[in-house]
Amino acid sequence: MCGIVGYIGGQQAYPILIEGLSKLEYRGYDSAGVALLCEDHLEMVKSVGRLRALEEKVGATDLVGTIGIGHTRWATHGRPCDENAHPHSDCTNEFVVIHNGIIENYQSLREWLQSEGHTFRSETDTEVLAHLIEHFYEGDLKEAVRLVIDKVKGSYGMVAMSRYEPDRLICARKDSPLVIGLGEGENFIASDIPALLKYTRQTFILNDGELADVTRDSVIIENGNGVPIDKEIIHIEWDVLAAEKDGYEHFMLKEIHEQPKAIRDTLRSRITADGLVNLDEVKLTAEQTKNLLKVVMVACGTAYHAGLVGKYVFEKLLRLPVEVDVASEFRYRDPLLGEDTLVVVISQSGETADTLAALRLAKEKGSPVVAVTNVVGSTVSREADQVIYTWAGPEIAVASTKAYTTQLIVLYLLALHLGQLMEAIPNEEVVLLTQELTQLPSHVDQILRQANELTEFTSRLSQWEDTFFIGRGLDYAVALEGSLKLKEISYIHAEAYAAGELKHGTLALITENIPVIALATQPQLYEKMWSNIKEVKARDAYVLAIVMEGDRETGKEVDAVITIPATIPLLSPVLSVIPLQLLSYYAAVQRGCDVDKPRNLAKSVTVE
Ligand code: F6R
Numbered sequence: 001m002c003g004i005v006g007y008i009g010g011q012q013a014y015p016i017l018i019e020g021l022s023k024l025e026y027r028g029y030d031s032a033g034v035a036l037l038c039e040d041h042l043e044m045v046k047s048v049g050r051l052r053a054l055e056e057k058v059g060a061t062d063l064v065g066t067i068g069i070g071h072t073r074w075a076t077h078g079r080p081c082d083e084n085a086h087p088h089s090d091c092t093n094e095f096v097v098i099h100n101g102i103i104e105n106y107q108s109l110r111e112w113l114q115s116e117g118h119t120f121r122s123e124t125d126t127e128v129l130a131h132l133i134e135h136f137y138e139g140d141l142k143e144a145v146r147l148v149i150d151k152v153k154g155s156y157g158m159v160a161m162s163r164y165e166p167d168r169l170i171c172a173r174k175d176s177p178l179v180i181g182l183g184e185g186e187n188f189i190a191s192d193i194p195a196l197l198k199y200t201r202q203t204f205i206l207n208d209g210e211l212a213d214v215t216r217d218s219v220i221i222e223n224g225n226g227v228p229i230d231k232e233i234i235h236i237e238w239d240v241l242a243a244e245k246d247g248y249e250h251f252m253l254k255e256i257h258e259q260p261k262a263i264r265d266t267l268r269s270r271i272t273a274d275g276l277v278n279l280d281e282v283k284l285t286a287e288q289t290k291n292l293l294k295v296v297m298v299a300c301g302t303a304y305h306a307g308l309v310g311k312y313v314f315e316k317l318l319r320l321p322v323e324v325d326v327a328s329e330f331r332y333r334d335p336l337l338g339e340d341t342l343v344v345v346i347s348q349s350g351e352t353a354d355t356l357a358a359l360r361l362a363k364e365k366g367s368p369v370v371a372v373t374n375v376v377g378s379t380v381s382r383e384a385d386q387v388i389y390t391w392a393g394p395e396i397a398v399a400s401t402k403a404y405t406t407q408l409i410v411l412y413l414l415a416l417h418l419g420q421l422m423e424a425i426p427n428e429e430v431v432l433l434t435q436e437l438t439q440l441p442s443h444v445d446q447i448l449r450q451a452n453e454l455t456e457f458t459s460r461l462s463q464w465e466d467t468f469f470i471g472r473g474l475d476y477a478v479a480l481e482g483s484l485k486l487k488e489i490s491y492i493h494a495e496a497y498a499a500g501e502l503k504h505g506t507l508a509l510i511t512e513n514i515p516v517i518a519l520a521t522q523p524q525l526y527e528k529m530w531s532n533i534k535e536v537k538a539r540d541a542y543v544l545a546i547v548m549e550g551d552r553e554t555g556k557e558v559d560a561v562i563t564i565p566a567t568i569p570l571l572s573p574v575l576s577v578i579p580l581q582l583l584s585y586y587a588a589v590q591r592g593c594d595v596d597k598p599r600n601l602a603k604s605v606t607v608e
Contacts (some may be wrong), residue, residue: 009186017070020195028394029072030080036068046085071098075376078123090134101155101176252397260441265391275431299346306407308477327354337365348403350378462590471519482580490588499532512540
């Protein structure tokens with residue numbers, strides 16, 4: 001995700017900006033830039049790539065000045081390149097802006113500004129902010145920023161600077177963090193605490209809707225109505241490493257907790273005011289979709305498990321046959337493809353070698369290819385015909401969590417979008433599903449708040465070397481993901497079984513007290529699941545059931561229960577996977593494993 005740093009004071013700003021940005025490198029980025037007020041003009045340097053590339057570029061210039069802003073960009077709108085890197089400026093280069101978040105209505109604002117004579121240099125949503133400030137500016141930067149934020153929809157943590165007002169930086173926040181670090185005769189701004197810790201531990205943390213006017217000697221914070229707020233100074237006790245993880249012990253735990261936001265961001269601006277789905281990025285026409293005979297989903301690991309959920313969802317909603325394949329198999333089985341087969345490739349990194357090969361094969365055979373990926377500018381995003389991004393932000397822990405849940409969200413949206421085009425789903429049903437989709441972030445939040453309910457089961461689980469996950473239908477697809485998660489970070493051997501398959505051989509492995517995690521969130525399969533739970537209980541397994549609110553029966557058969565909030569059963573995978581992620585995480589911690597960097601695993605697998 002992007003990083004923001006700002007400085008105003010008596011020291012040279014450039015080294016402080018670079019130092020601050022380097023402390024945010026862990027968040028992932030693809031380009032960087034700085035802008036300084038150098039005597040009477042604004043100087044801006046931007047570069048694609050690492051901070052070193054920016055420093056090399058700056059090397060030749062003279063960036064002398066005591067007020068400046070810096071940014072590391074994780075591409076969202078527009079590929080990673082010098083022009084799209086922040087800061088962005090207006091037509092006259094008198095105003096510069098850095099921004100984290102997404103301006104949802106940027107397209108219409110851009111068109112309007114262009115009609116007013118503004119010229120744009122980048123493909124970003126952020127650039128509209130600079131031009132809007134230019135448009136509204138009447139001698140007071142803070143007032144201009146206030147008018148800008150009235151005009152934009154979406155999320156922002158932004159900092160603006162102007163040549164006309166060399167003694168102030170203006171910040172505004174909505175759904176994207178901003179912190180102000182307090183110094184003596186100097187002040188700092190950052191999107192994240194690690195960037196500040198070398199200089200100060202005294203901070204103001206901005207809340208949504210607040211706007212800050214930061215000078216060398218003062219910080220005035222106002223609420224959305226322009227009324228000054230008396231804000232409490234927060235003293236940061238964390239060390240740098242803890243701060244990078246936002247106070248969480250590991251990135252994996254942080255990323256598990258980021259899921260409500262990641263899901264919200266992935267849904268953002270893709271559901272219309274009347275509750276329908278609008279995926280602009282999918283260019284298939286109604287006629288093309290009506291001619292589709294089949295969908296093939298191809299991916300690896302966790303992304304493959306997302307595809308398995310996708311199969312149930314697509315088949316249920318579209319009544320279209322779906323095949324799901326692991327990419328390393330798909331590419332060698334001479335698959336039946338053609339223009340009537342839609343191929344959906346799913347890859348968090350967008351660089352997985354096998355998935356990429358599958359994508360190329362599908363294109364070669366004439367199939368339209370839609371990619372679901374988290375990384376703008378990745379090879380998959382560049383080579384697919386159409387790309388739908390998961391807006392999960394960078395995933396740093398090797399074990400995938402928020403990428404998986406946001407992949408599910410994109411697959412639901414894609415199914416609904418295609419369903420609308422094919423006229424396969426009545427609008428009322430789409431509206432019902434989108435209403436439920438928007439409830440998922442708060443449901444995930446609720447599950448995260450119950451994490452302590454897993455403690456006892458985790459203690460048992462972490463002492464075993466084998467465990468089973470069972471489920472039927474969608475629950476089986478989630479069981480596979482739960483079992484992978486546990487294996488990869490805790491090294492406990494886990495098997496995921498379609499619950500009805502146990503009796504075809506595997507029951508022999510169910511022994512006294514062996515932990516079994518039974519997912520039972522699909523009402524039409526409850527009775528079948530109860531029989532399967534009884535089978536393992538009869539062999540004295542210790543069973544944890546994941547059930548949905550309203551189910552009063554399943555819990556009676558088992559030793560421990562986790563209840564997820566009620567939702568439409570088709571959407572339950574987004575919720576039922578959360579306790580499984582937490583279970584794996586806590587088991588791995590109890591076993592002393594290196595959670596964020598499990599052995600023999602890489603975040604991006606670029607070899608076959
Ligand atoms: C598991 C995990 C891997 C990846 C797989 C595909 O936690 O992260 O199984 O899902 O290597 O990676 P991407 O999605 O980047 O193609």
